[in-house]
Amino acid sequence: MDIGFGYLKEKVLNELEAVDFYAHQRESLHLAAYVKEVREKLRQDRFNLVVLGEFKRGKTTFLNALLGAEILPTAVVPLTSIITEIRYGEILKCKVCFLHGGTKEIELSEVAGYVTEEGNPGNEKKVKLVQLEYPSPYLKEGVVLIDTPGVGSVYQNNTHETYNYLPKVDAAIFMLSSDQPLSQAECDFLKTIKQYSTKTFFVLNKIDYLEDKDRQKALDFARKILKEKAGFENVDVIPLSAKMALEGKLEGDEKKLSGSNIQEFTRTLEQFLLAEKGAAMLIAACSKGINTADELLMGIELEIKTLVTPLEELRSKTSLFDKMAGKLCQEKQDTKYIFQGELDKVYHVLEEEITRFQKRQSISIENEVDRLYQEKRSLSGRELLKSLETLIESKLKFAFENWEPEVNEKVNVAFEKVVARFTDKANKAIEELLRQSADIFEITVEGFTKMDVLTDDSKLYYIFGQEQSMLLPDPVKVGAILLPRFISGPRILKEMKKKVERELDRNCGRLRSDYSDRIYKSAMKFQRTFEEKLSQIIEGTRTVLTRAMDKKQRSEKEVNEVIAMLNKERDQLVNIKARLKTVMEEIKF
Numbered sequence: 085m086d087i088g089f090g091y092l093k094e095k096v097l098n099e100l101e102a103v104d105f106y107a108h109q110r111e112s113l114h115l116a117a118y119v120k121e122v123r124e125k126l127r128q129d130r131f132n133l134v135v136l137g138e139f140k141r142g143k144t145t146f147l148n149a150l151l152g153a154e155i156l157p158t159a160v161v162p163l164t165s166i167i168t169e170i171r172y173g174e175i176l177k178c179k180v181c182f183l184h185g186g187t188k189e190i191e192l193s194e195v196a197g198y199v200t201e202e203g204n205p206g207n208e209k210k211v212k213l214v215q216l217e218y219p220s221p222y223l224k225e226g227v228v229l230i231d232t233p234g235v236g237s238v239y240q241n242n243t244h245e246t247y248n249y250l251p252k253v254d255a256a257i258f259m260l261s262s263d264q265p266l267s268q269a270e271c272d273f274l275k276t277i278k279q280y281s282t283k284t285f286f287v288l289n290k291i292d293y294l295e296d297k298d299r300q301k302a303l304d305f306a307r308k309i310l311k312e313k314a315g316f317e318n319v320d321v322i323p324l325s326a327k328m329a330l331e332g333k334l335e336g337d338e339k340k341l342s343g344s345n346i347q348e349f350t351r352t353l354e355q356f357l358l359a360e361k362g363a364a365m366l367i368a369a370c371s372k373g374i375n376t377a378d379e380l381l382m383g384i385e386l387e388i389k390t391l392v393t394p395l396e397e398l399r400s401k402t403s404l405f406d407k408m409a410g411k412l413c414q415e416k417q418d419t420k421y422i423f424q425g426e427l428d429k430v431y432h433v434l435e436e437e438i439t440r441f442q443k444r445q446s447i448s449i450e451n452e453v454d455r456l457y458q459e460k461r462s463l464s465g466r467e468l469l470k471s472l473e474t475l476i477e478s479k480l481k482f483a484f485e486n487w488e489p490e491v492n493e494k495v496n497v498a499f500e501k502v503v504a505r506f507t508d509k510a511n512k513a514i515e516e517l518l519r520q521s522a523d524i525f526e527i528t529v530e531g532f533t534k535m536d537v538l539t540d541d542s543k544l545y546y547i548f549g550q551e552q553s554m555l556l557p558d559p560v561k562v563g564a565i566l567l568p569r570f571i572s573g574p575r576i577l578k579e580m581k582k583k584v585e586r587e588l589d590r591n592c593g594r595l596r597s598d599y600s601d602r603i604y605k606s607a608m609k610f611q612r613t614f615e616e617k618l619s620q621i622i623e624g625t626r627t628v629l630t631r632a633m634d635k636k637q638r639s640e641k642e643v644n645e646v647i648a649m650l651n652k653e654r655d656q657l658v659n660i661k662a663r664l665k666t667v668m669e670e671i672k673f
C-alpha cells in the first residue's frame with residue numbers, strides 16, 4: 085500500500101471536497117464554509133525545505149533536478165547571491181521582492197539578473213528575495229523549495245543572506261561534494277543549522293566523479309567527519325549526482341536517472357514529510373471532515389424523521405426544541421460573563437509584568453546613569469547631557485526590545501489558557517444543544533464540528549501582527565547647563581533620572597494600551613465565533629424542520645422519493661466517513 089504523504093493528502097482533499105459537495109447539497113452554508121477552510125488549510129500548509137551548503141556544491145543544480153527543468157541559473161563560479169523560494173503554481177511565475185517592500189513580476193529569463201552575483205553585484209538592486217511559482221508535483225504537497233547562496237565564498241554578503249534565512253527553515257538539505265573535503269566554514273555553518281532545523285538531510289553530490297568502489301569510502305568518510313567536526317551522530321548521507329539527475333529528467337534517460345540516485349532522495353523526503361509534520365496535519369483534517377459529515381448526517385436523519393412523524397407530534401416536538409434553544413441562549417449570556425471575568429486574569433498578568441519590568445529597569449538604568457555621570461563629570465554641560473541621553477536611549481531600546489517578546493509570550497500563554505477553558509465550555513454547550521435536539525427528535529448524534537482551542541484568530545498575535553515600535557525619548561532641556569559645574573552637574577543628573585522614569589512610564593503605557601486593546605479585540609472575536617456557532621446550529625435545525633414540513637404537504641409518492649434521496653446522501657456520507665477513518669488509521673500505524 086502506498087502511504088506517501090502526497091498520496092494521502094490528495095485522498096483527504098478529495099474526501100473533503102465530497103463533504104463540501106454534500107454541505108452545499110444540504111444548503112448548510114456554515115458547514116460548507118467550515119470544510120472549505122479545512123481544505124484550504126491542508127492545501128496551503130507549507131513546509132520550507134531549504135538547500136544549504138558551501139558555494140559550488142551543486143545546490144542550484146540539485147533544485148533544478150528536483151523540478152526537472154533548468155529553471156534557476158547555475159555556474160562554475162560562486163553564483164547564487166539571493167534567496168529564491170519556489171512554491172507550487174499552475175503556471176510559471178517569477179516575482180522579485182525588494183528590501184524596501186515593493187515587488188515586481190519578471191520573466192524567467194530575467195531571474196539571473198537578480199539572484200546572481202554577476203547580474204546583481206553586491207545586491208545593488210536591493211533585492212530581498214525572489215519567489216517563483218512552478219507546476220512541479222513536489223511542490224504540490226505544500227513543500228517550498230528554497231535555494232540559498234553558498235556560504236564561505238569570497239562574497240561575504242552571500243553567507244550573511246543565508247544565515248539570516250535560517251529561522252525559517254523547517255528542514256534542511258545540506259549539500260556536500262565528492263570532489264571537496266568538508267571545510268571549516270561548512271562545519272561552523274552546520275553547527276548553526278543544528279539550532280534551527282529539526283531535520284537535516286545530508287547529500288553527497290557529484291558522485292559521478294567517483295568510481296563505484298570509491299563511493300562507499302567517500303560516504304563513510306563524510307559521515308565520520310560530520311560526527312567528529314560538527315557533532316551529527318549516525319546520519320544518513322545520500323549519494324547523488326544532481327547533474328546526472330537533471331540530464332536524466334531533461335533527456336528522459338532512465339539510466340541516468342537511476343544512476344543519479346535521485347529517487348532514493350525523494351523517497352526519503354516523502355517518508356519524512358509524512359512522518360513529521362504531515363501526519364499531524366492530515367489527522368487534523370480527517371477528523372474535521374468526519375465531524376462535518378456527522379453534523380450533516382444529523383440533519384439528514386432529522387429530515388427523514390420529520391417526514392415520517394405525524395404532524396401533531398412534530399408540532400409539539402418543535403415547540404419543545406424552541407423552548408430548549410431559548411433556554412440555551414440564556415445560558416450563553418451567563419457563559420459570556422464568566423469569560424469576561426476570566427479575562428481579568430490576563431490583564432492581571434500584563435499588569436504584573438509591566439510593574440516588575442518598570443521597577444527593575446528604573447533601578448538598573450539609573451545606576452548606569454550614575455556610573456556614566458561619575459565617569460564623564462569633567463565634560464562640558466552640553467557634552468555630559470548628550471552622552472547621558474545617548475546612554476538612556478540605548479539602554480531603554482535594549483530593555484524594551486528584549487522584554488517585548490517575553491511579555492508577548494506571557495500574555496499569550498495567559499490568554500490561551502483562558503480561551504482553552506472557555507472553548508471547552510463552549511464545546512460542551514454545543515454538544516448539549518445537539519444532544520437535546522437529538523433526544524427531542526429521537527435521532528442519533530455522533531460528532532460535531534468543534535470549536536478549535538486555538539484558531540489563528542484567537543491568538544493575540546494575529547490580530548495586530550507586529551507590535552508598535554518603541555516611542556523614542558524626547559530630548560531634555562536643562563536650563564542649568566550654562567551654570568557653574570557644581571550647580572549644573574547635579575541638576576543634569578537629577579533631570580536625567582527623571583527622564584528615565586518618564587520614558588519608562590510612557591513606553592510601558594504604550595505597551596499597556598496596545599496589549600489591552602489586543603486582548604479585548606481577540607476576546608470579542610472569539611466570543612462572536614461561539615455565538616455564531618450556536619445560532620448556526622439552531623437555525624440549521626429550524627431550516628431542516630421547515631423544509632421537511634413543507635415537503636410533508638406533498639403526495640406520499642413524492643415524500644417517499646425525498647426519503648430515498650436522503651437515504652442515498654446518508655449512505656454516501658457514511659462511506660466518506662469510513663474512508664477518512666481508514667486514512668487516519670493508515671497514518672497512525
Ligand SMILES: Nc1nc2c(ncn2[C@@H]2O[C@H](COP(=O)(O)OP(=O)(O)OP(=O)(O)O)[C@@H](O)[C@H]2O)c(=O)[nH]1
Binds near residue numbers: 141142164291328
Ligand atoms: N560533475 C558534476 N558537476 C555538478 C554536479 N552538480 C553540480 N555540478 C556543477 O557544479 C557547478 C556548481 O553548481 P551550482 O548548482 O551552481 O552550485 P551552487 O551550490 O548552487 O553554487 P553557489 O550558488 O555559488 O553556492 C556547476 O558547474 C554544475 O554544473 C554533479 O552532480 N556532478
Ligand SMILES: [Mg+2]
Binds near residue numbers: 144
Ligand atoms: Mg547556486
